[in-house]
Amino acid sequence: MSASRIDRCFEALRQQDRAALVTFVTAGYPDYQHSAEILKGLPEAGADIIELGMPFTDPMADGAPIQLASQRALAGGHNTIKTLQMVREFREHNQHTPIVLMGYYNPIYCYGVERFLDDAAASGVDGMIVVDLPPEHDNELCVPAREAGIHFIRLATPTTDAARLPGVLVNTSGFLYYVSSTGVTGSAAPTAEKVEKELARIREHTNLPVAVGFGIRTAPQAERIARFADAVVVGSALVECIANADTEAQGRDDVLSLTRELSAAVREARTTLNVS
Amino acid sequence: MSTATTLRQGPDVNGFFGHFGGRFVAETLMPLVLELQKEYARARNSKDFIDEMDALRRDFVGRKSPLYLAERLTEQLGGAKVYLKREDLLHTGAHKINNCLGQILLAKRMGKTRIIAETGAGMHGVATATVAARFGMECVVYMGSVDIHRQQPNVQRMRLLGAKVIPVTSGAGTLKDAMNEALRDWVTNVADTFYIIGTVAGPHPYPAMVRDFQSIIGEETREQILEREGRLPDTLVACVGGGSNAMGLFHPFLDDNSVAMVGVEAAGEGLDKRHAASLKGGTPGVLHGNRTFLLQSADGQIQDAHSISAGLDYPGIGPEHAWLNDIGRVSYAAITDDEALEAFHTLCRIEGIIPALETAHAIAYVMKVAPTLPQDHLIVINLSGRGDKDMSTVLAAMDASAENAEKDAGKDVKGEA
Numbered sequence: 001m002s003a004s005r006i007d008r009c010f011e012a013l014r015q016q017d018r019a020a021l022v023t024f025v026t027a028g029y030p031d032y033q034h035s036a037e038i039l040k041g042l043p044e045a046g047a048d049i050i051e052l053g054m055p056f057t058d059p060m061a062d063g064a065p066i067q068l069a070s071q072r073a074l075a076g077g078h079n080t081i082k083t084l085q086m087v088r089e090f091r092e093h094n095q096h097t098p099i100v101l102m103g104y105y106n107p108i109y110c111y112g113v114e115r116f117l118d119d120a121a122a123s124g125v126d127g128m129i130v131v132d133l134p135p136e137h138d139n140e141l142c143v144p145a146r147e148a149g150i151h152f153i154r155l156a157t158p159t160t161d162a163a164r165l166p167g168v169l170v171n172t173s174g175f176l177y178y179v180s181s182t183g184v185t186g187s188a189a190p191t192a193e194k195v196e197k198e199l200a201r202i203r204e205h206t207n208l209p210v211a212v213g214f215g216i217r218t219a220p221q222a223e224r225i226a227r228f229a230d231a232v233v234v235g236s237a238l239v240e241c242i243a244n245a246d247t248e249a250q251g252r253d254d255v256l257s258l259t260r261e262l263s264a265a266v267r268e269a270r271t272t273l274n275v276s
Numbered sequence: 277m278s279t280a281t282t283l284r285q286g287p288d289v290n291g292f293f294g295h296f297g298g299r300f301v302a303e304t305l306m307p308l309v310l311e312l313q314k315e316y317a318r319a320r321n322s323k324d325f326i327d328e329m330d331a332l333r334r335d336f337v338g339r340k341s342p343l344y345l346a347e348r349l350t351e352q353l354g355g356a357k358v359y360l361k362r363e364d365l366l367h368t369g370a371h372k373i374n375n376c377l378g379q380i381l382l383a384k385r386m387g388k389t390r391i392i393a394e395t396g397a398g399m400h401g402v403a404t405a406t407v408a409a410r411f412g413m414e415c416v417v418y419m420g421s422v423d424i425h426r427q428q429p430n431v432q433r434m435r436l437l438g439a440k441v442i443p444v445t446s447g448a449g450t451l452k453d454a455m456n457e458a459l460r461d462w463v464t465n466v467a468d469t470f471y472i473i474g475t476v477a478g479p480h481p482y483p484a485m486v487r488d489f490q491s492i493i494g495e496e497t498r499e500q501i502l503e504r505e506g507r508l509p510d511t512l513v514a515c516v517g518g519g520s521n522a523m524g525l526f527h528p529f530l531d532d533n534s535v536a537m538v539g540v541e542a543a544g545e546g547l548d549k550r551h552a553a554s555l556k557g558g559t560p561g562v563l564h565g566n567r568t569f570l571l572q573s574a575d576g577q578i579q580d581a582h583s584i585s586a587g588l589d590y591p592g593i594g595p596e597h598a599w600l601n602d603i604g605r606v607s608y609a610a611i612t613d614d615e616a617l618e619a620f621h622t623l624c625r626i627e628g629i630i631p632a633l634e635t636a637h638a639i640a641y642v643m644k645v646a647p648t649l650p651q652d653h654l655i656v657i658n659l660s661g662r663g664d665k666d667m668s669t670v671l672a673a674m675d676a677s678a679e680n681a682e683k684d685a686g687k688d689v690k691g692e693a
């Protein structure tokens with residue numbers, strides 16, 4: 001079943017003793033066609049899991065690069081229906097790479113929770129991260145999503161203390177996303193040493209794979225985090241490739257080549273460690 | 277049949293007023309919001325907190341504010357008797373200071389040293405900058421670039437008071453975008469920063485907390501009208517942006533069934549064109565931490581509001597209003613830019629009071645309905661703020677209409693020729 005794609009992915013990587021590379025891109029950015037081409041090219045470039053951003057007018061937890069990408073996508077006529085269509089088209093060629101939708105609650109709420117979950121599951125969506133739905137509101141979407149066979153992946157942050165963590169984990173499945181810094185996407189990352197310590201703290205509470213994200217931009221940074229994390233998430237740096245390119249085609253190619261670099265680094269991480 | 281129910285108990289433990297409200301925020305902010313809720317619950321029962329607030333309300337803010345019988349307005353309208361609750365006479369010129377004072381005292385209790393705020397008209401920004409100066413705290417105010425342009429005097433005032441005003445250019449550059457940016461600041465600076473939200477919106481406990489701090493308006497009004505008229509008013513009227521001045525006036529009267537209440541939204545260019553009337557023209561959705569009525573597309577994308585008044589130029593409304601509308605306890609009306617401008621001029625000329633453009637929406641509504649009501653009908657308008665900040669907007673509108681009048685006159689001449 002589609003919901004187990006994430007579990008199978010982490011199981012396979014555990015056997016290879018390496019971390020997953022999770023790439024975030026905004027659906028519909030720079031336009032539908034190039035966004036779909038990026039999606040299609042990511043697995044071959046080395047992405048193990050794809051987070052697909054659902055554009056929203058008011059992305060309160062995002063920094064400038066992802067805000068801009070969302071605005072551009074929406075201005076180009078992108079919407080929730082088209083995001084799901086993009087996933088459906090991707091699944092025609094790819095049955096194994098997990099896709100996690102990431103976004104804000106309002107577009108899902110307006111689409112209708114039940115209808116959204118039906119359509120997402122049918123399109124081949126494996127999981128969801130909804131930034132503004134804390135565990136206090138699990139009945140809104142998290143519980144129905146799990147019933148529909150879609151993982152609900154929760155964020156844990158530096159402000160999620162030991163008292164709160166179990167509550168955050170209760171309905172989380174697939175993996176846990178550790179946001180390594182307070183702040184919006186695209187802000188600077190703390191030192192790897194600090195993140196490693198935090199991760200140890202979190203692992204005392206869960207056996208779920210833990211992904212680390214926020215502020216990871218380069219291959220060396222990804223390599224460092226991949227030594228101890230179960231997955232490394234890169235988002236703003238990829239989205240910026242598109243913003244900085246002269247053409248849409250160039251942007252697409254730059255996203256895929258950065259993904260290749262990141263993938264190589266993630267694959268190297270623990271072998272380097274074993275040698276040294 | 278008598279029932280013991282009260283409409284004044286909300287929200288529930290999760291911050292819901294009926295279906296509306298809640299705490300829809302990112303995980304990073306959740307522990308902060310919960311801590312604030314705990315600390316507020318403690319503070320509101322603390323004698324020290326209450327005493328300090330009372331003293332500052334009296335000596336720093338200038339409470340209580342008068343309840344003023346608008347004799348000439350009443351006479352001109354020829355119907356209901358119109359009272360004005362003079363929040364415009366408070367320090368900083370609007371009701372916003374009531375809330376800022378409460379929140380800065382909380383910030384102090386919680387050991388926070390840095391204050392952030394969003395502002396539309398700039399009245400909340402000025403009030404926040406004022407209390408931050410008074411308590412020696414750093415202050416950063418986010419303000420949309422469009423609003424910075426149309427509310428220049430308030431931008432200058434904030435700077436004089438030592439606040440840093442950060443222009444926000446994302447979106448339409450108005451209040452909603454300023455609030456996004458303030459939330460981004462808060463999620464980044466979690467340790468030392470207190471976010472003073474300026475209206476009855478945001479995640480729980482803000483809607484309830486801001487309402488409580490503003491309820492002094494309704495409490496005083498009740499006392500004053502009983503003293504003057506020996507009975508409760510028949511109708512309360514207030515403008516609604518996020519809805520804090522309206523909640524402050526309405527809340528103490530919610531269980532008095534004889535008292536009707538009307539919240540006045542901004543109809544902008546008209547409800548079929550660009551406007552800011554989320555209840556009259558919106559649908560339920562989730563934004564800025566709560567579920568409420570929003571101006572949005574079918575895809576759940578938030579639309580830009582429009583109002584001549586920066587303080588009403590917001591595509592949402594506080595969740596308690598959404599609920600009060602739902603259960604029919606409060607009714608809501610909408611007033612256009614043009615109607616508000618006309619009411620603005622009327623109050624200037626016949627009462628000698630320059631109201632804020634926000635407030636002018638409430639006055640315009642009363643100018644419509646008062647003539648149809650009997651002379652013993654008592655209306656209280658919340659005169660939420662003064663209009664000095666709106667000079668450039670009003671003068672520009674006067675110039676524009678003078679130009680249009682000239683053009684029309686020109687057309688007539690040509691048509692006749």
Ligand SMILES: Cc1ncc(COP(=O)(O)O)c(C=O)c1O
Nearest residue numbers: 399475517518519520521587661
């Ligand atoms: C004088 C005045 N009245 C009303 C408002 C609208 O806010 P609220 O609906 O929260 O009272 C503002 C907001 O800036 C204001 O300055």
